[in-house]
Structures are given as C-alpha cells and as structure tokens.
Amino acid sequence: MTLNGLRAVLCRTLSVALLGLPAVAQAELPLTTPGKLTIGSDLTYPPYDWVDQHHQPQGIDPELMTLIARELNLEADFHDTRFVSLLPGVRRQRFDVAASVITITPERLQTVDFIPYLKSGEALLVRHDMATPPTKADALCGHSVAVLESAAWIPQLEALSDQCVQQGQKAIQIRTFDTNPHATHALTSRNVDVQLIDSVMAERVVEQLKGAVVISSDRLLYTEVLGIAVSKERPALKSAIERALIQLKNSGEYQRLLQRYGVEAAQTGDLPEAQ
Template structure:
C-alpha cells in the first residue's frame, strides 16, 4: 500500500501555514446540504504532511487535496482548504471552523466518539532513524529507553505509552520517552539534530521523508506497525453532509477516479473488516 509517490514536488521542510488556500472545483453532480456555507465545502487539512497534504507553490497538493477536489466536483461544491495543525483538526470541525477533515486522520474508537467518519484509506506506521546510527528498531517494543518523535496528536502515541508501561517498565526496562512536535518535518529535524533517537511516522510519510532528506534518514522497520484506517471526519450528527460525501465517494469509484488516485500514490482502500477493527467492533 505505501511506498513510492511519483511526480510530487514540494518545499517540504519550508512548508508554512497559509490559512484559507482556495482550490476551485467544477460542478458535475447535484450539490449536497449540511455545509457551513451553501455551495462551498471547507476542508480542514494539515498542509505540512506530504504525500497526503502539503503546499506546492502555495497551493494544496497531495492525495487528500486531489481526492477532495474530485469529491467537490462530483458534489457541485467549491472546495476550500483551511490549513490547520493536526492536533486542532477534530476540535476545528466540531467548532464549525470547516465542514470536513481530510488530513490522514486515523479512525479510532476514541475519535469516533467525537466525529463521524467516512473511511477511505488504509495505511500504517514505520520507524525512521538516522542513517549514521546503528539503531534499527522493528517494533514498538524495541523503543524502551528511547526518545521517540511523533507529530502532535498522532493516534499511535497512546499505544506507545501502553507499551512503555506494560512492556518496558513491567520488565524493568527504561520507559519510552515520547516527544511530540507540531509537524512531521519538525520531528524529522529533531531526529537529524540528535534531539531524539527515532521518529514514529506514517509509512507513506516516512518514505517521502527519507527521499527528501537524500538518505540522511532511513526506514528501519520492515513491516507496517499498527495498520490503520484513515477517514474523512465531519461534525458529530451532520448526517446530511456525511451522506453527500458518501454519495460523491461512490461516484468517484464508479468512474475510476478513486482507483487511479490509489494507484498513483500506492495506497489502498480499507475493507469492511478493516473498518470494523479500527472502530473496535
């Protein structure tokens, strides 16, 4: 599912917050209701997270912007991206700052109690290390006593803390030291600066991070850690918008647009079993 992203260039480490970046979509399907503003679909996305969402020459790029632009076209909505740091996305959609979150947001039972999800991707995590370090962790249990960098709000952080408590400390080993950063590039910079020992990162993001940094960092883990389902998120109870998004998603599947995006980004669609497991069912 993960790995190489073709034809994507971005000012990765220099990605800046640019609120209200607009991307217009051409109509192709009946408009839906449930949006904050008629005729517009406002999308909360952390545009510092390639290959899912980032800025390329001040314009939203990556899988999520492409997917949402296509969705907007099918729904006759003008799509507007609002650059928002990851840790504030769920709060933002519930505070009605935007209609939907599209930002590699993992589906978890905890988040499903706060928002309603439309699952649309499956991913997982990898461990990044410095190439000049001989530390090569393969799983979370290998991180006892290590300083671990993550993007702030990453869904794997509670699981890391559980491993720290139930595995590391329980066996008399040092605890995992979790360090959170506002963006993935900042976590990578901390790793390069030797302020942390390893970066726990989404697998696709880890791959492009290693490529952008030209081998200074590398992926140590050989298997996906904590496979996850990614979903669009809307305000709890906003069934009108959720139904509309689902309708547009099905239209993208029918015309092959969705499958083409998956192939270009080397990603996968979650199965019903994947979704049920992600929700704890």
C-alpha cells in the first residue's frame, strides 16, 4: 500500500468516527467472549502498558481501552502477550483488538485494520558514560543497537546499515529482543551500545535507572502513528470502537488522559513514510 493509500484509509477511519452514529448494541458485536472486550497487550512498556503490584494492567493503553469498553457497555479483559504475537492474535480472533504501542504501517494494514489514536517517535538511549553518543540515526554506523522484535522501523534501520556500508563505514549491528526491558538490560550490561526505543518510554527508563542511561538523540526519530488493531473480518466492532473514541474526545476524557501521560493525539497528517 502506498503512502496515499495509507492516508486515505486513516482519513476514512476518522471520518466515520466523526459521524457519531448511534452505538452498536452488544448483541450485534462479534466478540471473542460475549460481554467482554478481549484486548491483547504486551504489558512490559511503561508508561504505555505495564502491570502494577496487584497484577492489574496500567498505562495509557489499558486506561484508554477500559474507557472504550465502558462506552460499549463491555468489560475490558486484558491478555498479556508478547508484541510479536499481537497482530497474529487479532487475525486469528484470539483477541477482539490489540492495543500496545502498535505502529500503523502499509504492510500491517494489509492484514488488519487500525484505529489511529496516538502520535509517537523513537529516541536513542545510551549509557551515561558513552564517550561519543550518537545524536542522530545516521550516526549509528558501526554501533550495536538493541531494538524490539518486530518493531515497525527495523527495515529503515536495516536500510540505514546498508548505506553505512556503501559509504565505507561499518554496518549497524541490529540485535532484537522480545521486550524493551530485555533490550535495556543488554544496554546497561554493555552488550550493546545503543537502544532505539519509543521516546516516552525512554524518558521513563532514564527516570527509573536514575541517570545510568541518558537520551542522546536531539529530535524524534521515525515519527509514527499508533493504532488499535482490529480484525478485517469485524467491521462492526471497528466502527463501534471508532464511535466510542469520538465520544471520549467529545467528553474531554481522551484529551485529559493524553495530557496526564504527556503524549500527543494522532492527526491524519502524522503518517509514517512509505516503505
């Protein structure tokens, strides 16, 4: 799918939501479990998704999905699942939706539908004592970089590595991990030089590790739109969630949630580059 095609899909998505049509009755919604909105989420991504000391889901995604479930008169039922298995779980209808810092890409839109809800971007995280920390993506040549398995921008990082070699520099050593905490551990234990991580999550890691790591990038990298993933076979559910989201926007709850976490709402112009 081209960039224009992706833009058209997102515009149609937001347009349908803005119609504010009457809510779909529970009985009309195709659900994995009647009476529940079954949500796949990788609960290892504070401040987006995590589990508190009482084993309860917390973060932007769980709070938003709980509000959406409330608007649909459903119970929010979260299933902690590693990121790489989320979209397959939606396609196989193991979950009704997946919400877990999932970037909308043309490739992913070929297999599932998305409801855009947040804007994000990546940051470079390094140890505080790194002699010459990279400030931009093109300064990663020759470095080992920890990234999340199945991250949307891995192809861009691979292309950048190819450019490094073409320019006579060393390739980027890309190391993938199943969770961001594992990637951060590789960084702090000096098994990699840099971690490429969501910028909001990077700020939380810096705070938690009390200065052991710092953000070295001087701007957002790979700006992206995050979406709630829904099966293409469940258009009625997608429409119901779109309407619930616009109701939350109209009530101000959506904006207050984003402000509390310091994140931005998605706009139709905030799209990833075509691959």
